[in-house]
Amino acid sequence: MAGWIVGFVDGEGTFSVAIQKNAEMSLGWQVFPEFVVTQGAKSLGALEELKGFFMCGRIYRNHRHDNHTEDIFRYCVRKISDLDEKIVPFFKMNPLKTSKRNDFEKFAEIIEMMKAKKQLTFKGLELIANVIQGMNSRRKSRFLESSETVRQTLYTE
């Protein structure tokens, strides 16, 4: 089973980390790591196998508004303790074979930093944002681009 999981995640998995604005956080930003595997409705069973294997995470349904395409299902693990105790150790024991391994390693590094509460300081948030920049499946960082974090230099007088 472990082999199938590694192969399937090599194909369909994503390890991503976003830094999102959240007024409730003391610094105004929240670090949001997520392990996701996406499938169409016909292959929902494969996501249920993943959920059963890892014994954590949830399956979400993205409804399609047209009737031509099937609904998309996403198996997501977002809880830090699940990522730290279940997902990260599994892929350390059973390494990915594609370039997703690079994303996973950066992801694991960020989970480690979050365990050490680095995201609670501005310096720590910057460190995490820089690790995210090295990920393949990175989303544009609102944090690094925000006026609070970017030192702007004058382009023309």
Place this chain on the structure above:
Amino acid sequence: MAGWIVGFVDGEGTFSVAIQKNAEMSLGWQVFPEFVVTQGAKSLGALEELKGFFMCGRIYRNHRHDNHTEDIFRYCVRKISDLDEKIVPFFKMNPLKTSKRNDFEKFAEIIEMMKAKKQLTFKGLELIANVIQGMNSRRKSRFLESSETVRQTLYTE
């Protein structure tokens, strides 16, 4: 290794069959089954593992003309004897877990028909075309739509 292969193909593999015009064939049509796994350049190693495992097939490179995206590599097995003796038996022994299993089963059925030389008669070609219609990853059938095979009825006077 078998587990990883099944998972990776569940994620990234396609089993497809095309019927293409080919003037050199006695009926003018050629049945073209293909097992393909596609990856970006960074994960070429994973395709090399597949090729080494199955001991058949080739890796093709699709060059990108812009400089922003990486080249795409395709591991392809097209030879009927390789499909029949290596690919099909492997996935019969190690079943896929996603809806690609349906495509694989139809694919295996067509390989079986081709071993029995069904594609050399017009009736056999029609049978094969009908099996293709039941595949998820089907390409539009030029054969079924061609004037040679479609009985046209008059829509208006």
